[in-house]
Amino acid sequence: MRRMLFMAIMAMYQCVCSLAVNVSKYDAGGVPDIHPTGWLQTLLQRQHDGLTGHPEALSYPYNSCLWAGEISRSDESYGDNWWRYEQTAYYTDGLLRLGYELNASEMVNKAMEGIEYTLANATDAGVLGNRSLTGITWPMSVFFRVLQAKYEHDGDQRIPAALERHYLNFTEKDLAGGIVGGRNIMSLEGILWTYGKTGNEQLLKLAEDAWAIQDKFAVDETAITSSEPFYMHSVTFCEMLKLPLLLYAYTGKTKYLDLAIMAVRKLERESMLPDGVPSSAEFLVGNDVHHSHETCDVVDLTWTLHHYLAVTGEAEWADKIETAVYNAGLGSITKDFHTLQYFSSINQFIATGSSNHNIYKHGSTWMAYRPTHETECCAGNVNRMLPNMVSRMWMKDSEGGAVATIYGPSEATFTTAQGNLTIACATEYPFDEVLTFTVSGQDGASIPLTLRIPTWCQHASMTINGTAADVELKAGTFVRLPEKVKKGDVVVLTLPMTVEKKLLDGQGIYFQRGPLLFAYAIPQKMEEDTKVYENMHGKVSENPDFKSWNITPTGDFNYAYDDDGAQIHVNRPTVEKPSGAIPFDAQYTPVRLQVPVRQIEWELEENNFTPHLPEQGHLTLLGGERKYIELVPYGCTELRLTVFPDTKAQPMEQSTPDYTRPADAPECVKVEDGRYCAYFELPRFCWDEPVWCKVRKAGDDHVNLHSNMDGDPCVMVGTTANGRKIWKWTGPAITEPSPTEIIFTNHDLLTQIMPFANGGYYNYERLMYKAGQATPTSVKTLKAGHSVDSYYDLQGRRINGKPTQRGVYIKNGKKVVVTM
Ligand SMILES: [Zn+2]
Known part of the structure; x- marks a missing residue:
């Protein structure tokens, strides 16, 4: 009776404090007390002792007051005015959450300085954030997550109140544009959250009105049937992807949900790489494994997927978060958490200060493992990756029940009407198949418990206090236990993992076991890179213990998978793991796969770059016999071979590319009388003007098409129907020998090397059509x-x-x- 009365009072209280609609299945952030244990705690401690605890190693702008004052601009000629606030907001978010999760008060206190300064220094109208950022709301959208983390931890009521005042200063027009392709719209995350806490309908209207007039997130019913791929800055896309989903969460309107699902499916079809993160150059550029991804993408995509998980309550999104963090994420850092890559790749045979093989910043420092990078976003964002994931490993369902969403060793404490209960998950997951959940806490307290059955797991089993549980454990679902759990209960979930050999169509073969992708760790040499690079603007780690590395291969990587007809063998070596080691340390990793290979002709490009996969069906086998190599989890590696060419694959059917001039091609694109010419469609973001063009003729090897310098100036000649600028190169007389290859550059960035066609119309990646090609x-x-x-x-x-x-x-x- 007393309990019913309590529940009734609670229900009334909830009605009074928020009238907001929220159709989310799970409450992400509703469990303030989540801590990593086991290997995950050791890894987070390394993060604490590594980059997050040593902002001087990250150098500018992390060696500043962060958000507790004005951050001076290091160099007026470099970067944009808002960068340093975006970057330090990323860092502060990671710092605060890590502090909470490890009970590291010095980290929490440092982040609190920025929170208190920001709350205390609103304008008279209530606008938060640095005054110099008028018109640019994006950095504050990032800092909003710091405030959200604080609220999740202690329910600080000043935060929704301050955010409500702040956001009411903006109109829908203020939010519909902005830097890097309309990032002001990202304010919707904070606006909708604040609406959820305050019930202020004005905020909901502002969010819907702003979304209705923004035109940068070009996804609609037509787009999904279009063969035109998404053409957006990858980080911006991953951030924006969550907005229609959040609009659905707070309105219940399924048109927003449809849009969010359609958008993520198109992203997965076009640009998803096997380690769980889409390509970025810095654009979405398809799923060729030669492309790399930015470390910010790991963090921003997984933060978005946490929303997908909470709002839909579907297990699939949790699987995808694990794939991205445990593979792409850990593959982009050294496991001491002292360095990170800006760009990382699935196949990565060399990682030095000049080996970046991505078309963006080709040949630069961006793929090296370093504590500080030219553009500092990833160096800030990487600090959020694990703390964000840990903060979402447990959620609450609509009745306050516990939901274990993302797996790894952790524990979480839940408040019930009868007192607190802590649920600990002991496991070596994602290496091990067994997860043991033990309940401790207040006598007489009980709570519903829901566990996830991953989409890849067909034969899960569960015992409750030693007895087989009578519940259906269907792959890709969340399963609520039949009875509430209480102190002393032990639930053992076993998730059998099988090795899956997967085909990446037209490219090669890769191997997965459970959530882990496997890779061959190429024997490597790590040498400190002390070179001062011009592009680094004088920035170096200010801590001598944090070095930059040149990592070069010291052994073979030229392997193709050579199917021997047998199952892939799983090795479980008995490893003596010293204390302080984790299963993501390559030498101590407990699961290895043995795969049959043969050596093929395959070398570094220009002795400096990871080469493309050799063309399927055209491998040149070297003399040796079939042999077996051991693969380790991808997250353990720096240099790696992950997608293998396949000795048994047949040549691809040659389809002739269609270079027909489209009916709506702009009139300015035409073949020039008497001269060679070519056209370049400027990408929407990132590419500054002007543009230069370089061509190479047969036998003409003095032209370096890999360099972003030199070339003939181009002229802007028009725009496309959707507003992209068209630049034209005019070449020599057509009586000269014809060029064979072409690139465009702005003396900073570089397109792919593409085949030359006279009157060809190019984007950054390919020849799209030929101006003179008639339409049959x-x-x-x-x-x-x-x-x-x-x-x-x-x-x-x-x-x-x-x-x-x-x-x-x-x-x-x-x-x-x-x-x-
Ligand atoms: Zn970044």
């Missing part, structure tokens, strides 16, 4: 017919033929209802 009528009819006939489901998957089930589909860019 038959092809046009065929293409139009194809598109009209295709149905897509709301997930963006093309249906073969007509749908066989009733429902809503996309056809010819429009929603259609199919009734049977």
